[in-house]
Amino acid sequence: MPDPEPTPSSRSAAPEPVAANDNPWRRHSRRLAYENPWIEVHHDEVTRPDGQPGIYGVVHFRGRAVGIVAIDDEDRVVLVGQFRYTMGHYSWEIPEGGVPEGEDPLEGARRELREETGVEASTWREIGGLEIPNSISDEIGFMYLATGLTQGTAEPDPTEDLRVRRVPFTEVMAMVDRGEIPDALSQLALERVARLRGSSYEAVDPVDAAGSSEPR
Amino acid sequence: MPDPEPTPSSRSAAPEPVAANDNPWRRHSRRLAYENPWIEVHHDEVTRPDGQPGIYGVVHFRGRAVGIVAIDDEDRVVLVGQFRYTMGHYSWEIPEGGVPEGEDPLEGARRELREETGVEASTWREIGGLEIPNSISDEIGFMYLATGLTQGTAEPDPTEDLRVRRVPFTEVMAMVDRGEIPDALSQLALERVARLRGSSYEAVDPVDAAGSSEPR
Secondary structure, eight states, rough: OOOOOOOOOOOOOOOOOOOTTOOOEEEEEHHHHHESSSSEEEEEEEEEETOOEEEEEEEEEEEEEEEEEEOOOOOEEEEEEEEEETTEEEEEEEEEEETTTSHHHHHHHHHHHHHHHOEEEEEEEEEEEEEETTTTOOOOOOEEEEEEEEEEOOOOOTTOOOOOEEEEEEHHHHHHHOOOOBHHHHHHHHHHHHHHHHHTTTOOOOOHEEESOOOO | OOOOOOOSSSSOOOOOOTTTOOOOEEEEEOOOOEOSSSSEEEEEEEOTTTTTTTEEEEEEEEEEEEEEEETTTEEEEEEEEETTTTTTEEEEOOOOEEEESSSSHHHHHHHHHHHHHHHEEEEEEEEEESSOOOOBBBBEEEEEEEEEEEEEOOOOTTTTTOEEEEEEEEHHHHHHHTTTBBBBHHHHHHHHHHHTTTTTTOOOHHHHHHHHHSSO
């Protein structure tokens, strides 16, 4: 990494900066404020980086998120539509799901793709990890590019009322540009794949690409 | 949008599908399980899309997220480093912040950039909105590309212990590829800008680009 650039200090009376990996927060107590099968909400009493007392509410996810950009031999992306209870609107997204701790994220991604869409893929490539949104929660996720698709029968979770469709990759990116795919994980995974493919959106082979020295 | 592709139904006894915009969930009660100045956690009793009783925990954000890709005349991106309490590690990100309801997101973005980094920008372009993560929360955000930078003095929030540095755009994308910028909002905003610039990462002018018909 390049050297940090010197920047003007905004607080002349500030103590010497801590080393980059030192935790400037101190936790004094933690109370479980809420839990359900998917999340825990903790209320912490802390000393803040400035030395003053404060609080922090942390939303802990009991699973990890996975998102899959699944592209078929006709260069169409598998999209899933559902009504998002939290947002109060219908949402088209890439297949996503929660992977319980203890399950391998890739296996979880295979399972979610199969359950939500009935699709199986012969080749899988991890295209990145992420943390969302790290100011308030500790959720992490993984993104995959899946190709070599075969269609089976979906087995959605009872809480899911899903529609599945396949949309050409270039049209999916146009949907992103029109704001029709608001979901952050979907947008990030699709942008990542678009960059892998280059400005011409030429398809990449996940197997070959994974073994090359190109940026993923 | 293209026509939905017919897909095999996984539940032969399922009722007729609802119209895409109909909410298949029914909420019967809502209890405030936790709140602090930044979030509210609601515990809802619901009827699920399959007609069975269920629960839903919703994390409501009292503000909206903004993230700013600020690029100076030497094509360097302004990054902010801080210890993320929720994740338990140090994190380099683009400048981000929470914008209270009632404040314009662009004004909030200008304020956060100025407070966190001391940087002001002469040209601003919105490069997309997002929802994160919509299975459990209702947080929305906006992303901006800011150029024409001038350096002033930062005024960070007392809870923030920030470092600021400027890193060449190509090196920032290499950091993304090495997993050194895990934050989802940062990754998405940077990928969006990378796509705007094209495979050569040639700088785009926000003002000109906003008026063009090119994909954002």
